[in-house]
Amino acid sequence: MRIDVVTIFPEFFSVLDVSLLGKARASGLIDIRVHDLREFTHDRHRTVDDTPAGGGAGMVMKPEPWGEALDAVLADAADAVVVFPTPAGELFRQPIARALAEAPHLVFCCGRYEGIDQRVIEHTASRPEVAAVRELSLGDYVLNGGEVAAMAMIEAAGRLVPGMVGNPDSLVEESHEDGLLEYPSYTKPAVWRGLETPPVLLSGNHAAIAAWRREQQLDRTRRIRPELLGD
Ligand code: ADE
Numbered sequence: 662m663r664i665d666v667v668t669i670f671p672e673f674f675s676v677l678d679v680s681l682l683g684k685a686r687a688s689g690l691i692d693i694r695v696h697d698l699r700e701f702t703h704d705r706h707r708t709v710d711d712t713p714a715g716g717g718a719g720m721v722m723k724p725e726p727w728g729e730a731l732d733a734v735l736a737d738a739a740d741a742v743v744v745f746p747t748p749a750g751e752l753f754r755q756p757i758a759r760a761l762a763e764a765p766h767l768v769f770c771c772g773r774y775e776g777i778d779q780r781v782i783e784h785t786a787s788r789p790e791v792a793a794v795r796e797l798s799l800g801d802y803v804l805n806g807g808e809v810a811a812m813a814m815i816e817a818a819g820r821l822v823p824g825m826v827g828n829p830d831s832l833v834e835e836s837h838e839d840g841l842l843e844y845p846s847y848t849k850p851a852v853w854r855g856l857e858t859p860p861v862l863l864s865g866n867h868a869a870i871a872a873w874r875r876e877q878q879l880d881r882t883r884r885i886r887p888e889l890l891g892d
Pocket of ligand 1: 746748757797798799800801802803804806807808810
């Protein structure tokens with residue numbers, strides 16, 4: 662899989678060299694390229710923003726540098742999925758992570774300030790080398806820019822790429838894969854600071870363990886995220 666990131670803060674993405682994603686990157690499983698948007702400006706101040714049309718607070722990212730950056734990134738692309746992280750986007754959830762993991766090429770466009778001129782999104786969708794454009798929100802809160810959101814989306818999608826996670830079974834039994842929150846986990850010792858591991862987990866009775874875990878999932882989801890059950 663190839664992933665391109667366009668940002669005015671390329672240094673944010675140095676953490677992509679850490680942990681599982683770092684290994685996948687080093688082994689060539691995932692080819693991640695980070696681009697500085699300012700490289701696609703032509704003025705002395707390397708300007709990427711301007712005042713909003715129609716007035717209002719804040720600044721808007723100019724379309725010209727974005728157009729040139731995407732011309733370069735998409736030059737040899739086919740079937741790229743281009744993601745614009747924005748609090749005004751569709752909520753990023755596990756099914757979207759699964760869909761992104763199946764794309765051969767992802768491009769993340771990280772906006773700052775009040776966002777990117779909307780024509781960039783419109784124009785990107787009309788490019789023949791682009792399979793889909795997605796405006797995605799990490800959650801109902803506002804970050805300073807798309808970088809942290811892009812990083813979360815890259816990690817969520819990247820770990821679903823075959824070969825990324827050592828034991829693929831661990832991907833099946835986790836929160837959100839079946840629409841529920843995950844059951845609580847325990848390891849040794851059986852008693853720690855007076856607190857016991859639930860005895861059923863030490864019983865060796867696989868059916869009882871599966872039933873207990875399911876009950877825990879339902880109970881936890883009912884308490885913490887009832888909307889996932891449609892309640
Ligand atoms: N940029 C700023 N806030 C964001 C959010 N919640 N999700 C995605 N991108 C963002």
